[in-house]
Amino acid sequence: MSTSKYAVVDLETTGHSPSNGDRIIQIAIVFIENNKIIDTYMRYVHPQRSIPPFIHQLTSIGDEDVKDAAPFENIAEEVADLLAGCIFVAHNTDFDVSFLQKELVRCGVSKWHGKTIDTVELAKIMYPTLSGYRLQDIAESLNISLKQAHRADDDAEATALFLLQAIEKIKTLPKETLNRMHERSFAMKSDVSTLFYEALKHVRGKETSADYALFRGIPYLKSKLPATAWSQPIDFPADVPAKDRVMQKIDPSYHVREGQAQLMDLTWQAFVEKKQIAVEIPTGAGKTIGYLVPALIRAYETKQPVVISTFTNHLVDTLAEEVQKLEKALQVTIPTTVVKGMANYISFGKFEELLHFNDEVYDDSITIMQLLVWLTETTTGDLDEVNVSGGGQLFIDRIRKRSMRVKKDERVADFYTHTIKNCQQSMVLLTNHSMLVNDQQRYDPLFHSISGLVIDEAHQLNQAAIRTHQQVFSYTKWKYVMSQLNGLSSCQLLFDIQDILKRFHFNHKTTTERLQHSFNEFMLAFDESMLVLVNSNSNSDNKQTTRTVKPLSKRLRSNEIFDKVLRKMNDYIGVTENYAMPIQNLSSELTLHEQAALNEWFYWVNEMKIKAGEWIELFLEQPKSSTTIWMEKDSRSLPGSLQIKKSPVNGAQVIRDFIDTFEGEAGIVWTSGTLTAGQQDRFVLDQAGLPSSVPLYTFDAPANFYEGAHTLIVEDMPDIQQVSNEEYIEAVADALIQTAVAIEGRVFALFLSHDMLKKTHQAVIDSESLQEEYMLIAQGVSSGSRHKLLKTFKQQKKAVLFGTTSFWEGVDVPSEQLSAVVVVRLPFTSPEEPLFKARSEALVAEHKNAFTHLGLPEAILRFRQGFGRLIRSSDEQGFFIILDRRIDTKSYGTSFLQALPTSSVKKVSLEGLVNEIENCYNE
Numbered sequence: 001m002s003t004s005k006y007a008v009v010d011l012e013t014t015g016h017s018p019s020n021g022d023r024i025i026q027i028a029i030v031f032i033e034n035n036k037i038i039d040t041y042m043r044y045v046h047p048q049r050s051i052p053p054f055i056h057q058l059t060s061i062g063d064e065d066v067k068d069a070a071p072f073e074n075i076a077e078e079v080a081d082l083l084a085g086c087i088f089v090a091h092n093t094d095f096d097v098s099f100l101q102k103e104l105v106r107c108g109v110s111k112w113h114g115k116t117i118d119t120v121e122l123a124k125i126m127y128p129t130l131s132g133y134r135l136q137d138i139a140e141s142l143n144i145s146l147k148q149a150h151r152a153d154d155d156a157e158a159t160a161l162f163l164l165q166a167i168e169k170i171k172t173l174p175k176e177t178l179n180r181m182h183e184r185s186f187a188m189k190s191d192v193s194t195l196f197y198e199a200l201k202h203v204r205g206k207e208t209s210a211d212y213a214l215f216r217g218i219p220y221l222k223s224k225l226p227a228t229a230w231s232q233p234i235d236f237p238a239d240v241p242a243k244d245r246v247m248q249k250i251d252p253s254y255h256v257r258e259g260q261a262q263l264m265d266l267t268w269q270a271f272v273e274k275k276q277i278a279v280e281i282p283t284g285a286g287k288t289i290g291y292l293v294p295a296l297i298r299a300y301e302t303k304q305p306v307v308i309s310t311f312t313n314h315l316v317d318t319l320a321e322e323v324q325k326l327e328k329a330l331q332v333t334i335p336t337t338v339v340k341g342m343a344n345y346i347s348f349g350k351f352e353e354l355l356h357f358n359d360e361v362y363d364d365s366i367t368i369m370q371l372l373v374w375l376t377e378t379t380t381g382d383l384d385e386v387n388v389s390g391g392g393q394l395f396i397d398r399i400r401k402r403s404m405r406v407k408k409d410e411r412v413a414d415f416y417t418h419t420i421k422n423c424q425q426s427m428v429l430l431t432n433h434s435m436l437v438n439d440q441q442r443y444d445p446l447f448h449s450i451s452g453l454v455i456d457e458a459h460q461l462n463q464a465a466i467r468t469h470q471q472v473f474s475y476t477k478w479k480y481v482m483s484q485l486n487g488l489s490s491c492q493l494l495f496d497i498q499d500i501l502k503r504f505h506f507n508h509k510t511t512t513e514r515l516q517h518s519f520n521e522f523m524l525a526f527d528e529s530m531l532v533l534v535n536s537n538s539n540s541d542n543k544q545t546t547r548t549v550k551p552l553s554k555r556l557r558s559n560e561i562f563d564k565v566l567r568k569m570n571d572y573i574g575v576t577e578n579y580a581m582p583i584q585n586l587s588s589e590l591t592l593h594e595q596a597a598l599n600e601w602f603y604w605v606n607e608m609k610i611k612a613g614e615w616i617e618l619f620l621e622q623p624k625s626s627t628t629i630w631m632e633k634d635s636r637s638l639p640g641s642l643q644i645k646k647s648p649v650n651g652a653q654v655i656r657d658f659i660d661t662f663e664g665e666a667g668i669v670w671t672s673g674t675l676t677a678g679q680q681d682r683f684v685l686d687q688a689g690l691p692s693s694v695p696l697y698t699f700d701a702p703a704n705f706y707e708g709a710h711t712l713i714v715e716d717m718p719d720i721q722q723v724s725n726e727e728y729i730e731a732v733a734d735a736l737i738q739t740a741v742a743i744e745g746r747v748f749a750l751f752l753s754h755d756m757l758k759k760t761h762q763a764v765i766d767s768e769s770l771q772e773e774y775m776l777i778a779q780g781v782s783s784g785s786r787h788k789l790l791k792t793f794k795q796q797k798k799a800v801l802f803g804t805t806s807f808w809e810g811v812d813v814p815s816e817q818l819s820a821v822v823v824v825r826l827p828f829t830s831p832e833e834p835l836f837k838a839r840s841e842a843l844v845a846e847h848k849n850a851f852t853h854l855g856l857p858e859a860i861l862r863f864r865q866g867f868g869r870l871i872r873s874s875d876e877q878g879f880f881i882i883l884d885r886r887i888d889t890k891s892y893g894t895s896f897l898q899a900l901p902t903s904s905v906k907k908v909s910l911e912g913l914v915n916e917i918e919n920c921y922n923e
Contacts (some may be wrong), residue, residue: 363391381415465651
């Protein structure tokens with residue numbers, strides 16, 4: 001049993017800087033000994049200044065709460081005595097320890113000395129799949145009581161409970177895992193090594209659980225085949241009462257909706273008759289259950305799987321959750337496999353090799369510890385499950401599975417191999433659009449002999465087909481690959497290979513000089529080519545924005561420097577390959593570390609060969625008429641921001657190629673909330689290359705579904721085409737501030753341009769109108785993925801989220817967390833956007849109007865998707881606010897408004913907008 005005593009500390013303060021006058025307003029300490037909470041301590045502290053409004057809102061601690069409290073000077077010695085001899089635990093020790101030390105010194109008390117445990121660091125290690133590591137996130141995920149976040153007493157108690165839970169979990173890890181983690185724990189920023197040492201003493205002499213298998217000494221959870229399907233057949237519910245009975249198993253109060261019932265019938269009919277249909281069904285109509293029920297029953301009836309594809313991996317995971325809910329409701333087992341691209345899965349062999357290297361940085365070490373824990377829990381090997389830092393992502397990229405070839409001892413442990421095998425025994429295969437359109441390029445396609453295919457979020461399939469076949473040159477990624485073999489004074493891999501050559505008495509001095517010379521020649525040519533690209537079009541770049549997107553002209557690509565780069569690159573690849581060749585046949589005589597170094601060397605040589613092939617395709621091959629190539633760069637970060645992209649103009653041919661394989665063999669259902677675009681009702685289907693013989697069914701939302709939606713056009717905004725960018729941004733910032741104040745936050749502001757988003761966000765900050773009480777979250781400015789930004793938004797009472805293209809759709813936020821969607825500009829694609837330009841030129845060549853056949857319907861689709869963020873159920877209420885006056889002043893404006901579902905539309909001034917919001921909330 002541990003003899004350590006832990007003091008779990010939390011501080012609430014007036015700010016982050018004691019040197020600038022910030023002070024503690026509440027301190028709480030929870031003491032743990034022998035794995036039990038033994039005592040607590042809490043004091044309010046008078047800060048000798050007023051508590052800022054933001055801190056009052058955050059903590060609910062105001063001047064009234066501390067008016068009778070003593071200043072910290074009066075309790076500093078008491079606190080120091082309490083902490084003496086304890087391990088200091090806090091959720092972010094960097095803040096709590098640092099702030100407390102400065103306050104102790106200010107009060108004339110000696111600094112605290114001892115070990116620390118940061119529960120943020122500990123949570124990342126022991127719970128690697130959590131979506132966030134704020135204390136609220138952890139408490140919610142692990143069912144830990146947290147009465148009121150940002151109160152020191154509640155936070156300290158929750159942190160203490162988490163520490164106890166984490167300690168218990170550490171004890172359950174296999175001893176082989178604990179040994180590897182203990183070795184790396186000394187590289188952590190806090191003293192978590194003490195916890196792993198105590199756990200090792202606890203498991204000493206115990207057998208590893210039979211639930212785990214070992215791969216080269218690394219424990220992982222044994223895989224299980226999908227369970228067999230339900231034993232009792234389920235008939236398709238042909239009439240409404242039968243459908244009601246099925247739906248009431250999911251929710252006793254539920255009745256099937258009209259559109260949902262029709263979707264069930266249409267899906268069933270398409271599968272039985274092996275035909276192709278398209279169905280637009282709006283938000284709130286129960287689309288997912290509407291196609292899942294008939295799909296599952298058909299799969300069971302035919303003993304052939306059904307494939308369901310959606311746009312992103314996140315949506316695939318959401319679908320998997322829906323299937324699990326359906327299993328529970330129907331009390332059946334539905335053998336299901338989630339299938340993602342190979343690179344989503346861990347290469348176990350590569351991971352094990354990298355464990356033998358000694359040059360880990362902190363991000364590598366903590367990521368390895370996360371992975372060691374994750375391997376004892378994961379049933380999929382899907383690396384998307386692991387929440388790692390930006391630096392950790394570089395390590396993750398090195399262990400992604402790149403090839404089906406594995407060594408004999410790895411086959412039984414290979415997660416991707418298990419996934420492919422599971423597909424053969426599953427009734428439901430869930431995948432993403434990119435995986436779906438690429439499947440026919442596999443030697444042995446996965447999606448064959450199926451009973452049906454559902455393409456959800458079908459409006460995104462064309463874009464997915466384009467992106468899947470898009471090639472991208474990224475300056476930073478190329479530099480990263482090139483630096484792995486040479487070019488850095490501390491290139492550890494090169495030193496490792498040199499040490500092996502020395503050990504076997506190979507004369508490496510001459511070859512090392514040749515390697516360095518070849519690398520320098522290659523880099524000189526490469527840097528010269530980057531200079532050519534960076535300086536191109538510099539005189540014509542738009543001075544209003546730092547970002548440039550330009551076609552890569554034939555004249556530019558014909559520059560001899562690109563040929564020269566390829567020659568020097570091939571020379572360098574040849575030299576690097578030959579450099580380590582003398583030791584390739586000495587495998588049996590190499591240590592594990594040496595073998596890992598050799599494998600790593602040839603891995604990067606192969607990566608260079610892949611880059612050489614990409615260079616040819618991007619810079620030296622003549623692009624086909626069906627492709628376009630362009631350059632993107634940002635003048636603020638050159639050459640780091642430089643990218644070259646080559647892409648098919650549309651994905652229709654790719655889609656047709658794989659759809660043809662199912663024609664007459666399986667039913668296909670295309671479905672989405674947005675398939676039609678105003679008068680162009682087959683726009684999405686035409687873009688995907690579907691023939692006119694494929695019927696399109698559209699359903700309205702349930703009656704009164706959009707009663708709570710209020711569409712407001714702000715008519716006194718400046719005309720975006722008549723004023724400068726700066727003037728319009730100033731007006732947008734003012735409108736957002738007034739909307740946020742009237743609605744008390746919960747606002748999405750949807751932009752098209754990152755540049756306008758950043759400038760508007762800064763203008764709102766500069767106004768200082770929202771800064772004290774509101775959380776301002778900006779895509780591309782605030783750190784984190786779209787998913788993380790959205791989660792942060794949901795957790796704030798008062799927040800404004802500034803989002804671009806990806807926030808126009810695929811985002812679910814309940815009404816209590818989202819009250820207004822603000823459309824800053826009508827969502828037209830820029831005519832200079834390379835793919836749009838190429839598609840427009842193709843239409844013009846066919847004597848078609850590019851605006852009416854492409855620009856307008858594309859914008860209407862995106863507009864409808866933006867509206868769809870607002871109302872997700874019939875009892876919700878919200879405001880769809882349009883700041884772009886062109887919706888009222890241009891003839892095409894009515895096309896946008898007519899594309900919206902039934903809802904009230906009003907023209908108002910900015911003052912009238914505020915009144916409308918206030919009146920609505922006061923009703």
